[in-house]
Amino acid sequence: MLNQKSSLTRRGALAACAGAGALGITGCGQGREILYAADAQIDGYPTVEAVRFMAARLEELTGGRLKMNIYPGAQLGAEKDTLEITIFGGLDLNRVNIAPLNSIARETFIPALPFLFKSIPHARAAMDGAPGQAILDALEPHGLIGLCYYDSGARSFYNARRPIHEPDDMKGLKIRVQNSDLYVSLVEALGANATPMPYGEIYTGITQGVIDGAENNWPSYFTSRHFEVARYYTLNQHVLAPEVLVMSAHRWNRLNDDDKQAVRQAARESVPFMRSLWDALVDEARETVVASGVEVVEDVDKSLFAARMAPVWDRFISTPKMQSIVDDILSMEEAGA
Known part of the structure; x- marks a missing residue:
């Protein structure tokens, strides 16, 4: 019961800060802009550590102006729930399996097609290249900015x-x-x-x-x-099929061009870091x-x-x-x- 109350408290705090940010209030960030990120995987899992890596790089790239608070272990709800929150702007970043995105953009079915990829290197090259970007781009009309892919294994x-x-x-x-x-x-x-x-x-x-x-x-x-x-x-x-890191289009559209570039760069740099952790875990x-x-x-x-x-x-x-x-x-x- 204690864990449930704690999770609800965290969710309430997140909603309050996100709402304050949407209104232009900076008190939650204490003078800095804070991005809120969710991951259903447990603390220490490769995707969680990759988002932490991204957070550190983003802070470096922006001179500390953009920071990230990360909530792993489904603290903010199941992926289906956090996706809805992200689309409506109550959550800034979200690492999800590609399956929940299938009902949002049909293009996301593609990486899950059976026997589409002949090898893990083939899958990584395709997702990092133009085909993967085309699938990420299909999310934008639905309120999500696709940032990068993380491995989810064979x-x-x-x-x-x-x-x-x-x-x-x-x-x-x-x-x-x-x-x-x-x-x-x-x-x-x-x-x-x-x-x-x-x-x-x-x-x-x-x-x-x-x-x-x-x-x-x-x-x-x-x-x-x-x-x-x-x-x-x-x-x-x-x-x-890979995992996907997405950002709320509501929050993305409030970033200046330099910060958008920093977010994309930090996300891109987190990919090889995640894959090294994933390969070791496999x-x-x-x-x-x-x-x-x-x-x-x-x-x-x-x-x-x-x-x-x-x-x-x-x-x-x-x-x-x-x-x-x-x-x-x-x-x-x-x-x-």
Whole structure:
């Protein structure tokens, strides 16, 4: 109860300061402009540390005029809630998974298309380049300024029943997915039964037989302890969708040109810092999980899985603009990006 009250108090304080800023009152910042940032991940997670890195750089670049207060651990609410607050100007910056953005701008479906990226370097190059910027630009008409992408790893299937070597091995398996039409379509195209379920219920769901498994990256599989109850992990790497750092357009439009440039530069410089932390976490998670005796299926012919994704792509690439972005990403791969 204490934590709930504390969170509400912090949210109230944030709303008060944000409202004061909108009215031109500088008391909350004590003579400095303060930007308020939210992240649903826990303190110490790579995305949280990346936003902290950005905050330090932004303060340096602006001579201390722009500072950031960061609220990790979903202190200000779930991502869906904080996105609404950000769009309406009550929150300045927000690090979110790309999935909640799907209902805001359809272009954000693109990075989550199954087997779009052939490798992590390909995904990073595409998101850092023109295709990624085109997707970020699609957010602006909806009240958000896309600043940069952070890694969210390669998502793969894991389950408690059997190793998965090819799509036919997934028939009949009940696989937990995010509450996302794209992920439901992906799993069903592979012959499994997609079961939307909150992340926090997966462990119990597997132990009780409500679901057979789920899909996620190495760090999530490890930190959630799902590897204790789902002992088969298949490196099919079907999705490499990133995280996104966004800023409220309301707050952005009140910045001068120099400060806008400083915000973009600080965000851009935080990306390699985040990726170095992420890569280290992936290595640690994989090493620990493998040492526990989990059966890791590495000899996977990804083309067999990708061959079943045509209906998913047809459904979610819904405009010529989206197709153009997809074509640009694919051409980068062909060029050896």
